[in-house]
Amino acid sequence: MAEQGAQVVARVGAVLRVLSAAAGTPASTSRVAEATGLTRPTAHRLLSALAGEGLVDRDADGGWVLGPEAYILGAVAADRYDITELARDAVRAVAHATGESAFLSARRGDESVCLLREEGSFPIRSHVLYEGIRFPLGVASAGLAMLAMLPEAEREAYLARADLVAEWGPAHATAPLRARLAAGRATGYVVNPGLIVEGSWGMAAAVFDAAGRPAWALSATGVESRFGPDRQGEIGRVLLEQAHAVTQRLRAR
Amino acid sequence: MAEQGAQVVARVGAVLRVLSAAAGTPASTSRVAEATGLTRPTAHRLLSALAGEGLVDRDADGGWVLGPEAYILGAVAADRYDITELARDAVRAVAHATGESAFLSARRGDESVCLLREEGSFPIRSHVLYEGIRFPLGVASAGLAMLAMLPEAEREAYLARADLVAEWGPAHATAPLRARLAAGRATGYVVNPGLIVEGSWGMAAAVFDAAGRPAWALSATGVESRFGPDRQGEIGRVLLEQAHAVTQRLRAR
DNA sequence: CTAGGGTGTCCACTAAGTGGACGATGCGGG
DNA sequence: CCCGCATCGTCCACTTAGTGGACACCCTAG
Known part of the structure; x- marks a missing residue:
């Protein structure tokens, strides 16, 4: 059992890393689930919620990619890293x-x-x-x-x-x-x-x-x-x- | 009550946006809590978990900033955005x-x-x-x-x-x-x-x-x-x- | 037309997440 | 040097947010 308040954050981190590692190539819901070890409904739910925050986006064919907010975070973090x-x-x-x-x-x-x-x-x-x-x-x-x-x-x-x-x-x-x-x-x-x-x-x-x-x-x-x-x-x-x-x-x- | 699976993701989004809007200036735990409307223990827990994922970092004085993973996400997302x-x-x-x-x-x-x-x-x-x-x-x-x-x-x-x-x-x-x-x-x-x-x-x-x-x-x-x-x-x-x-x-x- | 693979959604169940409270720490002023 | 104040990290009883097996739907290829 994870540190309290950490499980969803860890899952979010894993999902974002998978999309990052795909280097812009859209990933299917099933692919994200498989790569993160999550069940498909869970992956879908997290991806939809992340899309709501702009951290991921969905391409025309339903594939998931990193979103505009991810770009903005990175642009700001670039000053330091x-x-x-x-x-x-x-x-x-x-x-x-x-x-x-x-x-x-x-x-x-x-x-x-x-x-x-x-x-x-x-x-x-x-x-x-x-x-x-x-x-x-x-x-x-x-x-x-x-x-x-x-x-x-x-x-x-x-x-x-x-x-x-x-x-x-x-x-x-x-x-x-x-x-x-x-x-x-x-x-x-x-x-x-x-x-x-x-x-x-x-x-x-x-x-x-x-x-x-x-x-x-x-x-x-x-x-x-x-x-x-x-x-x-x-x-x-x-x-x-x-x-x-x-x-x-x-x-x- | 949020869409299932969305509350923590929304909070993560809010926390990351606050740090992004601070443009590299470290934010205190209390400042993040105030800006996101979260309670201080919750803000602290989410920030610690995000630090574990590398999405946020902690500076030498305990202030929170966007982390190296945020930079990497943004570098990858930059191709699209x-x-x-x-x-x-x-x-x-x-x-x-x-x-x-x-x-x-x-x-x-x-x-x-x-x-x-x-x-x-x-x-x-x-x-x-x-x-x-x-x-x-x-x-x-x-x-x-x-x-x-x-x-x-x-x-x-x-x-x-x-x-x-x-x-x-x-x-x-x-x-x-x-x-x-x-x-x-x-x-x-x-x-x-x-x-x-x-x-x-x-x-x-x-x-x-x-x-x-x-x-x-x-x-x-x-x-x-x-x-x-x-x-x-x-x-x-x-x-x-x-x-x-x-x-x-x-x-x- | 059928089969297979992928999708989105549901909801009973439970474990993850919460926040008020408390103690610790650090800093500044007297 | 001491005290007060502000901020911090952690605890844990409580509850609600999050879960995933199941189901229905959709699309594509043969």
Whole structure:
């Protein structure tokens, strides 16, 4: 039984996150129910009430999307939380230097969420990441980068509570995951060898907030052939350099 | 008694709107309770639960602000609802041509909410409007402009249900308000003769969405001495021209 | 035309949510 | 340094808001 007054709020949070993760693609009532673990009448009721508040909207075909009030909340909250303007040059620099699509992601609890994407110039690109998409911290390269740089106690606590194998496969068991994180701490950047979509690789480096905590990550993704040993060092170097530059800018403000 | 499943959602909406309207200024628990009409324990419980979801945050002094999840929701929703990039040049043109601060506001139900502000060059400026601030439709010039251009049935329905006198004074009674709206329909722009803060005047023109509905407004505000009959026509012309340009751009996309 | 999948709504039931009261904390003034 | 006042967080008896299984309706594809 939830803390009093929290159950509906938690459900609202879950519903909004699902629509956010859908990145503007309308979701059906059944889809929202499934993704949030709610029953369909409950999902429908919450969605209708949220639509009444303008936090969600309904498209012409009955699909649910984030609403105009969500946009306004975000525009106001951007003053405090938005680093995309400050980081945009760095994301572009990664895309330009590596030819791969580059991203800025933030940590949100036990998830990473993609905030910014810059297309790379290389004609074959991975489209696994887009603004709003979320992954567990141990899954996408951005989340791996932030997880690797957390204090050991927090990292181990996460590994203890997160069950990634069920949904993401045995490559996400604790032992291989710890190895990946240890390698990331050694080099400063992490490598995701096609564990979300086979053949789509990613690399990432953490960006630290003013308190020294890994709160964001810069990453690059592309096809496997572009992430071999011959290029990994260079991509890693560029990611580290640009991530460090963003960290410095954040400290300076 | 609310529609089932709606009471807590409505309260969440109200809490988030209050924090949004505070435009980043931290609000105390008592302040949120007062502004939303909730009791203090209820406000505290909802705020704590929303903090758990990341939709609100608590600053170092215990004040409540919109949280990182609110920012993310808004960033995702911006794809569908953000016209500030498209309208920025027009807002700047109003500021430049008139010397006054210029704004873009949106209609949100029975309120107008300020989305964008450009400072004017004239050294004496009004600071009544800022991003996130909300007014009833019949109060700020932006809301007046949108209200004036609504279909008559909707406008009259609003006038029937909105009681603006209690909080805003007798100048907001239905008769003077109708006159102001009629004048606005005749000229295409509305004038707010210092009714929010004495001496701070505003003028606005509506921007229409693809369906021809007044969904936004461009406005200019400044000190009374700058809004006399000698300048009203020119300011009105600039507002109309720029609002029309934004309307055209919206149709074209 | 039929079947399947998705939708919206109902309402008996109960668990979640409420708010008055109380104690704690912090700050400012004397 | 102490006291008063304002604000805070928490408690828990009470009640009503929220729930979800069931049902009817709608739409689309074969």
